Amino acid sequence: MALLAVATENISFGVGGVSIDDFPSAREAGKAAIQAAIDATGKKGTPKLVLITGSVGHEEELLAGIEDVIGKDVPVLGGSAGDNTITGEWKQFANENVYSNGISVTAIYTNLKIGWAYEAGYIRSKNRGTVTRADGRIIYEIDNRPAAEIYNGWTGGTVVAEKRETGGSILSDTSYYPLAKIIKN
Template identity: 30%
Template sequence: MKTHVVTGSSPAMAVERLATCLPPQTAPRLVFAFYGEAADDEGLHHCLAQRWPGLPVLGGSSAGGVMSQDGLADHHQIGLMGLEDPGGDYGVAAGPLEGDPQACATALLLEAMDQAGCAGELPALVWIYQEPGSEEAVLAGLRRVLGDRCPIVGGSAADNAVAGRWRQLGPQGPLRGGLAVAVLYPTAAVRVVFQGGHEPTGQSGVVTGVGGSTGRRLGAQPGAPMQGRELLTIDGKPAAEVYNQWLDGALQPQLDGGGVILAQTALHPLAVKVGQVHGLPHYLLVHPESVTPGHTLRTFCDLRVGDRLQAMRGDRGRLVFRAGRVAAQARAALPAGQTLAGALIVYCGGCRMAVGEEVASVVQALRQRLGPVPFLGCFTFGEQGWLLDRNVHGNLMVAAVVFGAEELVR
């Protein structure tokens, strides 16, 4: 198995560069395509389809551009990763998330497995890229078929300013409001690590009310707990007021009339403890997006009544080097006898905004930890990954997927 990563300022350039990496008359088995919001993804679809008809392709827009072993590429640029794996099987299906996202996810997964010629077989990895907003429902739909028997990794498509200009890309072209699902049955190993880069402050409270337009019951029973993305109350008090106290008054301007709080909260998010390993707790991060005039909080992740929320803190240095550490852990998990062929990195768009110009150091940390191998990274508005043997959706997270290759014995 080999991976090839290229970038280009136009669809034709990116596709031509990828083609020159491959042996003559060889087509990639799967292509991941990520790009900035200003890139021509219609043109990219046309160029890929013309060069390799029927090619499985998956991707979408990424906040501010992409990163690779060659550095940062801006929001006009396209990044492609092609997998060269003659003995592997791969399939992609994509479509709109209309009506019932859970049912849509199930149907697209089954279609992707059919496209791979592996109906009924458990993949080594499922990769998803989707419209922000229904991530938990999509994961529930995938679990109908897979349970948590294999990792589901990916991200929610992003743009530069949380303005809804995000898109997804599948074999039939770009989508808005859609989901793309890839199933991978490679000949070599795949390893996944999914982590956040924050620690608890010691302040916490229990979710006592969720609602708004996103509120719904967890289950069909009338007494089932509510879950949703508008946090009404913590310990019975207005959620934004409690959170503002935890942040020493940093949200007072938004409490006076509502407003977006992404910048103020990227280093100070909320979290729910999901378990521990060897006494070390693991947390799923929740990024608050805005304060409403009613002093509630809107978030990028579902919360449910009864969850204990932890106030978290991070710093730019930890966020800069987290991606490299996560990639190194994934690399170290490859089985003996396999070398590193390449990596895919999912890095939260909110973390990218928080580190600012130091995002170039994120790329350098990945280079140092991965060595001279290809990698492609996207910046997302929601991250999906494998945490404590369960597939989950979180915010402000980093995921690393590494692909192995059999060592040649001479």
């Protein structure tokens, strides 16, 4: 758990949170959460910065919903909720509510200059492939070959060798070897 405490008259914070299960899509939940956060500040216009914690598996859609409300020019920082065993016991907190499949957003308004930086700590790999079969966030094939076989080769056999045979979640095992997708503008 991370906590941030700030006391100043120069910054307005608004927190909004919703359960994704209460909406037809995660995108709609993202819209509702950011709007609730904006409304909680009592301010007009777009915030200067947004902080987010969302449920695993919904990140892209939550961000799309936030973008629908505030546009592309406001920095959105944060990440996915997690737990120690990657078993879905993660939680999101917003105001007096706790969600198991939700989103918590903080909208920050200020006239002060805000600076921020992002450092992922990952190094770009020379490995390249095209996902040729997937279902949602589960990749079955890369370049028409079993994804586990390709990924295992890319990581030098250090990540998924055992689970290629036994199956199971590789989410925690792959945290240090993430796959990325190229987004063209």
